[in-house]
Amino acid sequence: MAEPLLSVRDLRTYFYTENGVARSVDGVSFAIGGGETVGLVGESGCGKSVTALSLLRLVRAPGRIEPGSRIEFGGKDLVTLDEKSMRAIRGASISMVFQEPMTALNPVFKIGDQIAEVVRVHHGGTRQEAWHRAVQMLETVGIPSPAQRANEYPHQLSGGMRQRVVIAMALVMNPALVIADEPTTALDVTIQAQILELLRELQQKFGTSILLITHDLGVVAESVSRVIVMYGGEIVEEALVNDLFANAHHPYTEGLLNAMPHVGQERERLATIPGTVPPPTAWPAGCRFHDRCPYAWDRCIAEHPPLYQIADGHVSRCHLAVEPERRADRHEPFVVQKAIA
C-alpha cells in the first residue's frame, strides 16, 4: 500500500466512569488503502464500535480520545482538527452506515428530504437540484420507483429498504471512506445478502474504501480483503482474509472460528471459549486473553505481548509467535481451572 487513505496510530479512547476508567480502545493502529474493504471483527465489548465512533470523533463524554492518538486522513489529523472542519468531513469524505436503520433515519422527514439535506449541507445548490440528486441516489441503491419513494417516510419502508436509504445517504457525497457498523445485523439473511451485494457493487462503481465492522465471520469471509480482529480494546490479529481463515494464529481468532456452527459441518460438539469478555475497566494483566486461552503459560500472565509479525502482512499479539512449541501444550484455561479449584 503506497499511501494509505486513513492511518490510525495508537488510538486510545477511554471512558471516565464511576466504576473507573474504561479503556475501551487501547492503542489501536491500522491503515486503510484507497478502494480497500477492511473487516473489523470482535465480540461485544471488544472496542470495535468505539473505534468506529472515534474515527468520526463522535465519542461523547465521559468518553474521550486520549492525547497522543492520531487519525490521519487526507493529510490532516482528525484528532486535533477543529469542530467546523470535522463537520465538513463527516458525511462528505467519511460517512457512516449504522446497524439500526430505523434509528439512523428521522421518522418525521421524507426520505428524499433527508438525503437532499446531506447534499445541501455539503454541496449547496438549490432544493430542486438536491432533491433530484436524492432521487438519483435512491435509484442507484436499487429502490424501485425512486421518484415516488422519495416522498415516503421511514416507517413506510421495510427494514431492507430503510438500510438502502441509509446507504444512499452515506454515499450521496461520494465519500472516500464509508464506515459500516454491523450494517446487516438487524436484517434477515436473504436481505443481508442483497445489502452486501449492493455494497460490493457500489464500491466497485465509486471506488469507495469500506471499513466493515461485524461480529459475523461469514460476512467477513465474503466481503472483505483484509481482517482486523479485536479483543480487550486491542488488535490481536490482522491478516489478509484468506490467510486469516487458513492460518489463524491468535488463540482467540482460532477459538472464534471453531465456535461457529457452519452449514454443512459435521454435527460434532462445538468448541467454546470458556469464560466471558472481561470488562474494559479491568483488562487482565499480561495478555488480556490469558485466562481464557488454552495455551497460556506464565509468560502470558507476566508480559503483555506485542504484535508479532507472523508472515507478510500477518501480525498476531501472542507469545506463541516466539515460542511456537507451546502450541502442543493445550490445557484447560485458567478461568476453568480457577472455577474447579
Place this chain on the structure above:
Amino acid sequence: MTATDLRPASPQPLLSVRGLVKHFPIKKGIFGKSSGAVRAVDGVSFDVMPGETLGLVGESGCGKSTTGRMILRLIEPTAGSVEFEGIDLVTLSTSQMRKLRRKIQVIFQDPFSSLNPRMTVGAIIREGLTIHKIAEGAQADARVRQLLDEVGLRAEYVSRYPHEFSGGQRQRIGIARALAVEPTFIVCDEPVSALDVSVQAQVINLMQDLQRDRGLAYLFIAHDLSVVEHIADRVAVMYLGKIVELATADDLYREPLMPYTQALLSAVPVADPTHKKSRVMLSGDVPSPANPPSGCVFHPRCQHPAKDAACSAIVPPLEEKAPGHWVACIKQPPTGVEWSVQRAAGGTKEPTRYLPVIAVEQSHPSSSSF
C-alpha cells in the same frame, strides 16, 4: 393431508400440531371495525417426537414465534389443535393449562427482559417449584443449587440479582428456571441469537447435554440456519405463516427442494473466503401477511424455471416428495397436483426438478491447527 401422514412410523409423537391458525384482526376507525386480518400463522401442522429437536426457521414475520407462543397458549389460536401427550391444549381451561405448563416450558430470546430484575436468581428458579408444589424449604434450596450446578453456574449465585450477570449467564439462569419443574418439552424461542459467538457455543452445548441427560424434546425457533442445522434433528421452514418444507436436517441442508429454502440457504454467508458458490438472490421483500399473494405465497419471488400462472392460482399442498421430506411446491416433482389440473389453472410449464448448485461444501477453516 391426513393427521397420520406426518408421523414417523414408530412411537407416538409428544406434541402434535394440526391446522394451527392465528389471524390478528386489523381494526380501523373509532369503533374498531375489523377491516381484514394479518394472517400470521395460516394452517401449520407438525409433530415433535419425544427427545427430538425440531427446528423452526424462517425470516422475521413468517410466524415462527407466534406458532411457539400458541403452543404455550401465550397467544390464543384462531383455529387448529395442539395435542400434547394426547391432550388438546387449545380446549383446556386456564387452570388446567397452568398445571400442564409443568411439562411444557419456554426459554426466551432476550435474557435481559425475561428475568425479573427484582428477584434473586434463587427466587426465580424456585418460583416454579413452589407454584407446582414440587419442593419447599430446605429441599427446594438444595434443588435450586443442584440446578445452578447443572447449567454451569456456581451455587453461591442464588442470592444475586440478574443484572449482575452477563448475557450468556442469564440465559443459563433462564434454562435453569425452565428445567426446575422437570418438563419433557421446551419451546426455545431464539435462545442464542442475542449472544456472542463464543458464548452461543457454550449455551448450545449445554442445551444438547441437558437434552441427552433428560430426554427433553425441543421446538427450537431460530433465524440462524447454521445454528439450527447444528442442533436440530428435523427442520421446518416457514414463509408467510405456512410451513413450506419439512425434512430431517441432513436432507434439508443437503437437498432443499422448496425454492424458498434454496434461496434462504444460499444466502447464508460461508466463513471460508476460498469458497465460491453461486447464490440464489431473492428480489424484493417478504409480502405483507395482511395481504398474502394468491396460490403459492412465495410465487412472486420464486426462481423455479417452471413457475407459471398455475403457481398463482393453486395453493400448493405440503407433499411428501421423498421419504420424510415434505415440500409445498407443485413444480417440484413428484406432485399430486396433476399436470391437467395445473394446465386448467393456466399452467404452461410442466413440473421439472430444479436443484440450483448451492450445496455447501464441507470445510472447517482452522481445524488444522488442532
